Amino acid sequence: MTSMKSLLGSALLLLAVPCCAQADxxxxxxxxxxxxxxxxxxxxxxxxxxxxxxxxxxxxxxxxxxxxxxxxxxxxxxxxxxxxxxxxxxxxxxxxxxxxxxxxxxxxxxxxxxxxxxxxxxxxxxxxxxxxxxxxxxxPMPLLVQGIVDHMKARGLKTVAFIGFSDALGDLLYDSLSHSAKAAEIKVIANERYARSDSSVTAQVLRALAARPDAIMLGGTGTPGALPAIALSERGYKGPLYGNNGMISADFLRLAGKAANGIICPTGPVIAAEQLPPSNPIQKVxxxxxxxxxxxxxxxxxxxxxxxxxxxxxxxxxxxxxxxxxxxxxxxxxxxxxxxxxxxxxxxxxxxxxxxxxxxxxxxxxxxxxxxxxxxxxxxxxxxx
CATH class of the missing domain: 3.40.50.2300 (Response regulator)
Known part of the structure; x- marks a missing residue:
């Protein structure tokens, strides 16, 4: 009898569990x-x-x-x-x-x-x-970089130097620049790289400047992405300076300080949400x-x-x-x-x-x-x- 009661109790417990319950x-x-x-x-x-x-x-x-x-x-x-x-x-x-x-x-x-x-x-x-x-x-990086190249072309720039990370992201940025620049008849005349862990990019900046480019594109992000901007500012560079969406960062702005002024970056619409026209569906989101x-x-x-x-x-x-x-x-x-x-x-x-x-x-x-x-x-x- 006890065994039967136990079985009945177990059956009732099973019936009490919702049959349609789902996992998270x-x-x-x-x-x-x-x-x-x-x-x-x-x-x-x-x-x-x-x-x-x-x-x-x-x-x-x-x-x-x-x-x-x-x-x-x-x-x-x-x-x-x-x-x-x-x-x-x-x-x-x-x-x-x-x-x-x-x-x-x-x-x-x-x-x-x-x-x-x-x-x-x-x-x-x-x-x-x-x-x-x-x-x-x-x-995709080519879409973002295309915006930079279009801006360069509109300004009549003919040459550009690249200073970026020596990793997959740096490669992606450089390859995107090379492809778009070639189609726009803009020559990439320097390709300087540095590691994210580097504390100085003086050598890379000096080599890029020695090429005498019409503009420079920076291919770093976040905190280490500020190093070339600072080094260029310290050496009195006044030419057009382009960045990338990885520089839309409080850490980058804090570290780069005044050296960031004037950098033109391609980015998503969220960064300028208030400046978008109300007709843009992205503004609401x-x-x-x-x-x-x-x-x-x-x-x-x-x-x-x-x-x-x-x-x-x-x-x-x-x-x-x-x-x-x-x-x-x-x-x-x-x-x-x-x-x-x-x-x-x-x-x-x-x-x-x-x-x-x-x-x-x-x-x-x-x-x-x-x-x-x-x-x-x-x-x-x-x-x-």
């Missing part, structure tokens, strides 16, 4: 909270927190974020991605800070067949089994992002990186809604597959940096609406026509 949607987020890329990684973490504050539930299902620090190390980025997939069973990956780190993370995601949203620019990655698995929110950022972090954003991770969250939320509509359950291979398919069918999703339209043939999913030019003036970003 799990998001694995990797960023560099320490190390040389932390000036990008910390803002990325604040941006993802803003995303959570903006939308914390999808179709009645809770979203749980699991965050890991890769310490700006590509090996740790890949290891963290595997840990999140194998141990935490995440449905999607978002990350990380730095091009080499993001590439390492993407490689793991593709191998293990989990969709990923990259929040740093990366070079081409293999499609993987059954097609692509990775999209990215940062504008960009202002909502700032409100969510302040809610999550207790301060206003002062960088250009956090909005990429926020947009990653926006893209994920839109895709997750459509994945849930297929009936697939979070935590299952079917949901990950549905989420992947939804990502690559994204249409006109408005973020802070762009209006996204991903396809299997286009992991960037952005157009000219994602690019504006701003000029730094006393720590402010002035929108250029």
């Amino acid at each position: 949607i799990l998001v694995g987020f990797v960023t560099g909270l320490s190390g040389p890329v932390s000036s990008i990684g910390i803002p990325n973490a604040k941006g993802i927190a803003a995303g959570e504050a903006y939308v914390g539930e999808i179709g009645g299902e809770k979203v749980r974020l699991i965050q890991l620090d890769d310490a700006s190390d590509a090996t740790a980025s890949a290891r963290n991605a595997r840990k999140l997939i194998e141990q935490e069973k995440v449905d999607v990956l978002i990350g990380t800070s730095g091009a080499p780190q993001t590439l390492a993370m993407a490689t793991a995601a593709i191998e293990m067949q989990v969709p990923m949203i990259a929040v740093s620019p990366i070079a081409s990655v293999p499609a993987g089994e059954g097609g692509p698995w990775v999209v990215q929110t940062p504008q 960009a202002l909502a992002y700032r409100a969510a950022y302040e809610k999550a972090n207790g301060e206003q954003p002062t960088d250009g990186f956090s909005s990429y991770s926020f947009d990653g969250w926006v893209v994920f939320v839109d895709a997750a809604k459509r994945a849930l509509a297929t009936g697939a359950k979070p935590g299952s291979p079917e949901f990950r597959s549905a989420l992947r398919q939804a990502l690559f069918a994204t249409k006109e999703v408005v973020g802070t940096q762009a209006v996204y339209n991903f396809t299997p043939a286009d992991r960037h999913g952005v157009d000219a609406r994602s690019r504006v030019l701003v000029q730094i003036e006393d720590g402010k970003y002035k929108l250029l026509p």
